[in-house]
Amino acid sequence: xxxGPRRRLRLMSTLLAGxxxxxxxxLAQVQIVDHRFYKEWAREQRERTVAMARPPxxxxxxxxxxxxxxxxxxxxxxxxxxxxxxxxxxxxxLGPLLHVPAAHIERLLDSESLWVQIKxxxxxxxxxxxxxxxxxxxxxxxxxAREYPEGPLASHVIGFCNAEGVGFYGVEEFHDALLQPAxxxxxxxxxxxxxxxxxxxxxxxxxxxxxxxxxxLDRTVQALVEEELARSVQEYQAVGGTxxxxxxxxxxxxxxxxxPEYDPGRYNDFYGLDHLPFEDPAVSQxxxxxxxxxxxxxxxxxxxxxxxxxxTYHDQGWIEVGGVVVENASRQAYxxxxxxxxxxHSLNVGTAWLSTQMGxxxxxxxxxxxxxxxxxxVDLAGEVAGQLLLPQDYERxxxxxxGTNSFGQGMAVTPMQMISAVATxxxxxxxxxxxxxxxxxxxxxxxxxxxxxxxxQVISAQTARTLMDMMVRVVDEGVPQAKVxxxxxxxxxxxxxxxxxxxxxxxxxIASFIGFGPVPNPRLIVLxxxxxxxxxxxxxxxxxxxxQRLTTRLFVVLGVPPDGTRVAxxxx
Amino acid sequence: xxxxxxxxxxxxxRGKLEMNSRIALRLSALVVVLTLVAALYLVLVSxxxxxxxxxxxxxxxxxxxxxxxxxxxxxxAGESSVSRLWxxxxxxxxxxxxDVDFVRPLDEGPSAEEP
Numbered sequence: 001x002x003x004g005p006r007r008r009l010r011l012m013s014t015l016l017a018g019x020x021x022x023x024x025x026x027l028a029q030v031q032i033v034d035h036r037f038y039k040e041w042a043r044e045q046r047e048r049t050v051a052m053a054r055p056p057x058x059x060x061x062x063x064x065x066x067x068x069x070x071x072x073x074x075x076x077x078x079x080x081x082x083x084x085x086x087x088x089x090x091x092x093x094l095g096p097l098l099h100v101p102a103a104h105i106e107r108l109l110d111s112e113s114l115w116v117q118i119k120x121x122x123x124x125x126x127x128x129x130x131x132x133x134x135x136x137x138x139x140x141x142x143x144x145a146r147e148y149p150e151g152p153l154a155s156h157v158i159g160f161c162n163a164e165g166v167g168f169y170g171v172e173e174f175h176d177a178l179l180q181p182a183x184x185x186x187x188x189x190x191x192x193x194x195x196x197x198x199x200x201x202x203x204x205x206x207x208x209x210x211x212x213x214x215x216x217l218d219r220t221v222q223a224l225v226e227e228e229l230a231r232s233v234q235e236y237q238a239v240g241g242t243x244x245x246x247x248x249x250x251x252x253x254x255x256x257x258x259x260p261e262y263d264p265g266r267y268n269d270f271y272g273l274d275h276l277p278f279e280d281p282a283v284s285q286x287x288x289x290x291x292x293x294x295x296x297x298x299x300x301x302x303x304x305x306x307x308x309x310x311x312t313y314h315d316q317g318w319i320e321v322g323g324v325v326v327e328n329a330s331r332q333a334y335x336x337x338x339x340x341x342x343x344x345h346s347l348n349v350g351t352a353w354l355s356t357q358m359g360x361x362x363x364x365x366x367x368x369x370x371x372x373x374x375x376x377x378v379d380l381a382g383e384v385a386g387q388l389l390l391p392q393d394y395e396r397x398x399x400x401x402x403g404t405n406s407f408g409q410g411m412a413v414t415p416m417q418m419i420s421a422v423a424t425x426x427x428x429x430x431x432x433x434x435x436x437x438x439x440x441x442x443x444x445x446x447x448x449x450x451x452x453x454x455x456x457q458v459i460s461a462q463t464a465r466t467l468m469d470m471m472v473r474v475v476d477e478g479v480p481q482a483k484v485x486x487x488x489x490x491x492x493x494x495x496x497x498x499x500x501x502x503x504x505x506x507x508x509x510i511a512s513f514i515g516f517g518p519v520p521n522p523r524l525i526v527l528x529x530x531x532x533x534x535x536x537x538x539x540x541x542x543x544x545x546x547x548q549r550l551t552t553r554l555f556v557v558l559g560v561p562p563d564g565t566r567v568a569x570x571x572x
Numbered sequence: 573x574x575x576x577x578x579x580x581x582x583x584x585x586r587g588k589l590e591m592n593s594r595i596a597l598r599l600s601a602l603v604v605v606l607t608l609v610a611a612l613y614l615v616l617v618s619x620x621x622x623x624x625x626x627x628x629x630x631x632x633x634x635x636x637x638x639x640x641x642x643x644x645x646x647x648x649a650g651e652s653s654v655s656r657l658w659x660x661x662x663x664x665x666x667x668x669x670x671d672v673d674f675v676r677p678l679d680e681g682p683s684a685e686e687p
Contacts, residue, residue, distance in 0.1 A: 056642060067649035124643055142639060149649035223654040558670045559574045565674045
């Protein structure tokens with residue numbers, strides 16, 4: 001072969017070899033040197049983080065498992081406008097189904113937005129009908145909406161949940177973090193429509209509901225309580241009211257109702273009104289309790305060893321405390337009276353005498369131990385502390401407070417504080433923390449019970465038993481309207497004036513009654529509070545009667561047999 | 573292009589390809605093995621894809637059943653709510669309980685009133 005061709009061939013071979021080397025070098029650069037960069041780039045292009053449908057909120061049940069707050073299956077109808085090839089046809093198909101004008105849907109589909117929401121919340125049936133149409137570019141996104149199948153029942157305990165899944169008021173707010181589901185995200189290779197590709201088996205990530213709650217409420221008891229409250233408000237022409245039923249052995253709240261009530265599923269209906277009914281007066285509104293506090297004053301005096309039930313004093317109809325004259329509500333003098341008589345006749349002078357005998361230090365130490373002036377810690381949102389002025393508060397406390405506080409004026413409590421304080425007497429002197437949640441149920445079904453929390457032993461069991469017997473006499477001799485046929489019940493009325501700027505309202509009162517039974521082993525304690533009853537300002541004529549009617553039914557529903565039957569069972 | 577190829581290759585004699593039979597056998601065997609491996613890989617990938625799809629369908633079905641279950645639970649709760657049961661009871665002729673008497677069998681112990 002001549003030199004020319006050889007040289008050309010060698011030249012070309014060298015050139016080709018060089019070219020191959022360049023390619024190999026570039027391959028080495030991409031595959032080896034920049035390996036991580038390109039791998040990550042490819043992964044980013046291929047993989048997406050897809051937010052799964054928002055899981056449902058935890059279910060709230062009553063103590064017997066009945067659903068009080070659940071989740072209804074809903075859908076949201078949306079469109080990826082880029083994938084909609086026939087906007088007119090899609091609009092014509094969806095319009096009649098969704099009851100939305102087809103022209104409006106077509107305008108949405110023709111808009112510049114890549115994603116549009118056609119209807120935010122549609123029912124399960126409707127959503128499935130739209131899905132069955134298999135319209136290109138139309139997404140039927142699964143959702144849940146909070147549902148309250150019992151309607152207004154226990155609305156103040158439950159609260160409500162808004163469209164964004166945030167709880168407000170009651171248990172929904174207090175346990176919001178627990179009820180909230182964890183947002184589930186799935187990351188993996190997807191196709192252009194962000195759907196998971198089938199050739200990669202991703203770990204199963206199904207939406208898990210938030211933790212559920214089993215309340216201590218009994219829906220039957222709750223229904224009876226609400227029925228009685230509605231009846232009492234109407235019959236006694238009150239503007240509002242609250243009834244709480246509690247088990248004094250555990251401080252479990254069996255029922256809690258306040259008037260006016262509302263349907264938590266229709267909370268939107270109330271927006272714009274001046275007075276929203278959402279706040280629970282049982283924990284969020286405070287009032288001057290009046291004579292019910294005499295139970296605590298007598299408890300303190302008995303437990304401090306200052307008096308016995310038979311100790312007497314001379315009631316001259318008035319007593320001066322800190323320069324202020326305290327009179328009995330009847331403005332009468334009762335002569336020689338025992339400590340038991342102080343409760344039976346609800347003598348302001350008697351309790352003022354007891355508190356001054358005790359002195360401010362002892363008196364307020366007991367009131368604080370009973371839980372006045374601080375939140376009870378009940379697991380409901382919006383609880384306030386009430387108001388109990390102490391002698392240390394030099395600017396606001398006055399010597400006369402020692403007298404007026406002894407019969408429940410000049411202080412403010414919530415119904416929850418008051419029932420907890422009296423339940424302490426019914427529970428042999430031990431104050432527990434009131435609660436509405438009995439169990440927490442994790443998403444996997446594991447349940448954990450909420451054990452009662454003992455706050456303190458306020459008075460001795462002996463004092464509590466003695467006081468219980470005294471309170472039975474209050475019902476038997478002082479407030480026969482509260483007597484429950486066949487049962488020994490204890491209780492005390494409270495007819496309190498309502499403070500207004502500059503003094504007390506002369507028009508209305510707050511009538512309340514707290515009672516428990518059957519004594520000596522109470523199964524339930526009931527607080528009835530009626531705001532401004534017009535038919536009669538006196539608790540003995542209003543709240544005590546409500547207590548009697550309600551407790552008579554509750555003993556039957558809760559299976560508490562009359563005293564004679566229980567004694568017979570015990571003797572067997 | 574053909575002029576360029578001609579410029580490069582003119583004067584170069586076309587060589588004669590001589591194939592050794594043993595090498596040919598080995599090459600054929602290699603091709604067969606590679607083909608088998610490729611076929612096996614394809615089968616595995618397609619099977620994985622099919623199973624992945626099946627798992628996705630099962631997940632979707634599980635999700636659908638979960639939602640169905642929740643919906644039924646809420647509907648059941650609504651149908652058995654206190655107000656609904658009350659309405660049904662009244663429709664069926666039941667009346668609210670009043671004046672309940674607890675009955676104690678005669679052969680049982682003494683009552684509270686009996687000393």
